[in-house]
Amino acid sequence: MYRDSTKKGNQQMKSKLVGNTWWKAVVCGMAMATFTGAVGMAEDIEAKPKVTFIGQQGMPVGMPAGMPVPAGDHYTDSSLRAKGEGTENIPNHTYISSREGHFRFAIPWDVQSLTWIDKVVPTDSGHVVGVLLQLDKDVNMMVTRRDNVPPKGVSQEQWNTTWYDQPIQGMTDAEYMEIWRQKNPHTFKKHTVSEGGLLSREDMTAVRWDRFEQPTQDGPYVRFTIDMIMKEDPTHRYLMEVEYDDIHRYDLQTLLHLLDDFVYMENDESKEITPSHRLSEDPSSMHDQLPKELVSGNSMSALDVTTLEGLYHEELVQGKPSKRIQKEIRITDEGITSESTWDDNIITEARILRSGQIGLERK
Structure with a gap:
């Protein structure tokens, strides 16, 4: 079996995304694009507070040290993982397929x-x-x-x-x-x-x-x-x-x-079988690409996908209190998709593919 390697395997499966500020910039930008479109996005980004990468550690590829990136008003310095540490007592449905x-x-x-x-x-x-x-x-x-x-x-x-x-x-x-x-x-x-x-x-x-x-x-x-x-x-x-x-x-x-x-x-x-993670062409579906050092290969954190979705929803409602009331996880050979229903009647979807592509969508 696999018990002997459980601790080692769990350590290997820990996400490389923890503590990476890049997520905050991406989610903020995608959420604003959902509201305003590409033209209004530039103005909104300028209105947002910015954080600055002081050193190279944890930075996206090609981003120079000291380059400012936008972050939402309600963000703290907590990591992506920290946003999802609480256990949600909600209906969970997980669907897995292997081609x-x-x-x-x-x-x-x-x-x-x-x-x-x-x-x-x-x-x-x-x-x-x-x-x-x-x-x-x-x-x-x-x-x-x-x-x-x-x-x-x-x-x-x-x-x-x-x-x-x-x-x-x-x-x-x-x-x-x-x-x-x-x-x-x-x-x-x-x-x-x-x-x-x-x-x-x-x-x-x-x-x-x-x-x-x-x-x-x-x-x-x-x-x-x-x-x-x-x-x-x-x-x-x-x-x-x-x-x-x-x-x-x-x-x-x-x-x-x-x-x-x-x-x-x-x-x-x-x-x-059609991949459930195919990136939508709908204007409300926003896409981006993970920096190379964050692409996880054969292992991936589902918790990161749902936490990313939570950050996206937080940006959509501009920090107003709301709770996830139902969650569905879909896992295929291509990656992970999370679709959630919130108590404000918003339905969101987040996906991270093994190729490094990510997508956020308000349904």
């Missing part, structure tokens, strides 16, 4: 950051494609597609429809666990609680699940896995894995229902 992984799924939880996965490992899993999501502190979710190669002399059909050579058709959960304990007792020695079984879905040849609790120096943690083989894609396995350190955080039924919102995308559907 290369041939899947899409939805979760009822917020996402803090993510890493796109595309690598070849020296195990039976072979080529692994998908996403690693940090949902909260010490809560991670990984969804991947990986190779499913049967041992030499075993057919694909037999491999997919048996559990340690026993047919899974009609197998009970108790029988499933007993066979596992007999054939692989080492797996159970390090766990205090072990449970698992088989599920069924019409479009799947096999679905198995397991939940393990394991004591560690930092306290107990839970690892939950759903392992799927699609009828339309017998040579691959699809795994949804969740790790968390609070054994009471999720009940079993909530985790099992993750299967309901997992969808396999066939080749044609995967190729034709």
Whole structure:
């Protein structure tokens, strides 16, 4: 699994955008352009207070030291991340799709950051494609597609429809666990609680699940896995894995229902999927490009996207008090989009792409 690398991975996923004043200038300018258009924007910028980059650290590429940039009246010196430190108790809907992984799924939880996965490992899993999501502190979710190669002399059909050579058709959960304990007792020695079984879905040849609790120096943690083989894609396995350190955080039924919102995308559907982050041509949709040193590559902070959206909304209403009442996050291979509804009836959208493009839009 990925627990051993969690702390290191979380550090790597920390945004490079923290403390960068460039955001304030961009959001301010985009918000003003939404109101006034390009012509009025120049006058509005002159009317705004300015901050000055004293040194080169954290500066956009090509911007000389000492160059003044506009910042909104209500901004403080706090970083972009600091604006989003408070936890919002609002409905969250997160939708993730992977064109290369041939899947899409939805979760009822917020996402803090993510890493796109595309690598070849020296195990039976072979080529692994998908996403690693940090949902909260010490809560991670990984969804991947990986190779499913049967041992030499075993057919694909037999491999997919048996559990340690026993047919899974009609197998009970108790029988499933007993066979596992007999054939692989080492797996159970390090766990205090072990449970698992088989599920069924019409479009799947096999679905198995397991939940393990394991004591560690930092306290107990839970690892939950759903392992799927699609009828339309017998040579691959699809795994949804969740790790968390609070054994009471999720009940079993909530985790099992993750299967309901997992969808396999066939080749044609995967190729034709339209990126949800396509930059709109509408005049109210403003675009910009991240400085090169801020482009994050395979990792990105979803929190930065929602915080950027919050700054944009703050500029639109000129600092008037308002709250986000609903949020939807969409994640694809291209990047992250956040769409929010506010209690002042404004709907905003912010997106940051892996290419470095950003977009802000009032809907």
